[in-house]
Amino acid sequence: MTESDYLEICIAQIEKRINRGKLNELSGHSFEQLSEDIYEITGIKLSGRTLRRLANGKINRPQVATKNALTKYLGYKNWEDFIQNKPQDDQPSENKKTAPKKRLTASKPVQKYVLIATSLLVVLLITSFLFFYPSLELELNKSKVVLQSNDIQGTPPHKASFFYDVSKIRSSNIFIDNDFYDEGELIPVKKNMHFYDKIFELPGYYAVKIIANGERLTCVGVHVISNDWSVILNDQLYDSINPVSNNQLHLTSEQLHTLAIDTTNSFELNFRNIRDFDVTGDELIFETRFKNDDKRVSNCNSAKIEIINVHGRLAFNFVSPGCDESMLKANFGDIALSGEFNNLNTFRQDISYWRVLKIATSKKRVHVYLDDVQIYSVIYNDVLDQVKGLSFSFNGLGKVDYVKLFNKQNGLIYSEDFSEIPIKTKPI
Numbered sequence: 001m002t003e004s005d006y007l008e009i010c011i012a013q014i015e016k017r018i019n020r021g022k023l024n025e026l027s028g029h030s031f032e033q034l035s036e037d038i039y040e041i042t043g044i045k046l047s048g049r050t051l052r053r054l055a056n057g058k059i060n061r062p063q064v065a066t067k068n069a070l071t072k073y074l075g076y077k078n079w080e081d082f083i084q085n086k087p088q089d090d091q092p093s094e095n096k097k098t099a100p101k102k103r104l105t106a107s108k109p110v111q112k113y114v115l116i117a118t119s120l121l122v123v124l125l126i127t128s129f130l131f132f133y134p135s136l137e138l139e140l141n142k143s144k145v146v147l148q149s150n151d152i153q154g155t156p157p158h159k160a161s162f163f164y165d166v167s168k169i170r171s172s173n174i175f176i177d178n179d180f181y182d183e184g185e186l187i188p189v190k191k192n193m194h195f196y197d198k199i200f201e202l203p204g205y206y207a208v209k210i211i212a213n214g215e216r217l218t219c220v221g222v223h224v225i226s227n228d229w230s231v232i233l234n235d236q237l238y239d240s241i242n243p244v245s246n247n248q249l250h251l252t253s254e255q256l257h258t259l260a261i262d263t264t265n266s267f268e269l270n271f272r273n274i275r276d277f278d279v280t281g282d283e284l285i286f287e288t289r290f291k292n293d294d295k296r297v298s299n300c301n302s303a304k305i306e307i308i309n310v311h312g313r314l315a316f317n318f319v320s321p322g323c324d325e326s327m328l329k330a331n332f333g334d335i336a337l338s339g340e341f342n343n344l345n346t347f348r349q350d351i352s353y354w355r356v357l358k359i360a361t362s363k364k365r366v367h368v369y370l371d372d373v374q375i376y377s378v379i380y381n382d383v384l385d386q387v388k389g390l391s392f393s394f395n396g397l398g399k400v401d402y403v404k405l406f407n408k409q410n411g412l413i414y415s416e417d418f419s420e421i422p423i424k425t426k427p428i
Contacts, residue, residue: 013074023055044069063186068214078213144168145217147210153223156203160222162196171212200224202237203274205308205388225275232270244418249400263296274389281309281384283408286359293352294396303351304393310385318349332366333380346375
């Protein structure tokens with residue numbers, strides 16, 4: 001059977017579970033309800049749009065994480081477990097007949113208590129095995145996989161070559177992912193292959209990962225250094241452009257005209273300063289002054305700020321009041337939040353005038369201040385480690401007035417007020 005066949009069976013089982021008819025005939029609201037049900041049971045977020053596309057056959061090769069979410073919703077451990085143990089007929093597993101219990105009589109109390117104790121012990125052992133086996137299998141796979149590269153730092157375009165060995169992993173669904181989060185394009189890996197090349201066109205800190213059964217097994221960080229503050233327009237690098245004028249970090253309308261950027265349509269402007277900053281994401285103070293008053297692109301302006309770390313990001317976006325909640329996104333280390341499922345309304349702000357943002361981290365807690373008023377606070381779990389870059393993204397011509405970065409002793413690590421126009425030179 002092909003993966004499409006298994007996916008069709010999986011969708012049919014979901015139809016039986018929710019008992020609302022054919023999945024591809026559901027309303028948009030029903031898909032959103034199904035999305036919430038899947039998230040409540042599995043802890044994995046699949047958007048209603050993704051579920052609709054799956055139901056209508058518009059996603060032929062869904063990501064492993066998506067398949068794992070669907071099958072966990074049906075009660076399986078993951079996609080592999082579903083393939084191996086899916087029902088052989090259309091009868092729900094709970095309808096299968098069970099063997100009759102052996103009847104105990106009060107005339108043999110000792111045997112009764114021994115049997116009860118033995119049964120409880122067996123149940124305890126089986127439950128413990130089922131609970132710990134996935135973790136044990138994951139740790140065994142982590143110890144068996146190899147991923148190495150000597151090309152972990154460079155300037156764009158940067159080519160990195162990797163050696164990997166996954167021949168000892170007990171899985172047939174193995175992928176390489178280049179994105180920082182586990183949401184990038186998944187590249188299938190064959191067990192008899194050992195080399196992989198990737199060209200990184202944009203500055204950034206990339207986490208190249210081996211993923212099996214939807215779980216990250218190992219990771220190599222690749223640091224693609226920028227030339228001071230680099231300009232990225234619609235995911236294309238313009239490293240020859242000077243992004244500083246009038247003592248601010250921003251582009252002018254004349255520069256956009258020179259680049260033939262169509263300002264009548266929405267476009268994304270991204271400023272990135274990617275390099276090693278001598279501070280950790282777990283103990284820092286970041287301060288900046290920014291605004292986005294460009295009304296030519298959209299009445300719903302946004303501004304995204306990112307502090308890029310070795311093991312995670314402090315990233316969130318401000319949007320104008322009235323913008324759709326789906327635009328609200330935030331990452332605080334290992335905590336990923338979406339306005340569709342989490343209350344991020346404090347990030348709906350008027351950013352058409354200058355706003356002062358401060359981010360402070362200490363003891364795995366993040367505090368976010370806007371104009372000296374705390375608007376958000378959250379605790380994360382994983383260590384963030386060293387800061388590898390800073391980033392500002394705007395839909396339109398947003399502006400940055402200054403940037404400051406302090407360590408936990410309140411020592412100034414980095415400061416830029418854009419008062420002097422930097423000379424664009426390629427780093428040696």
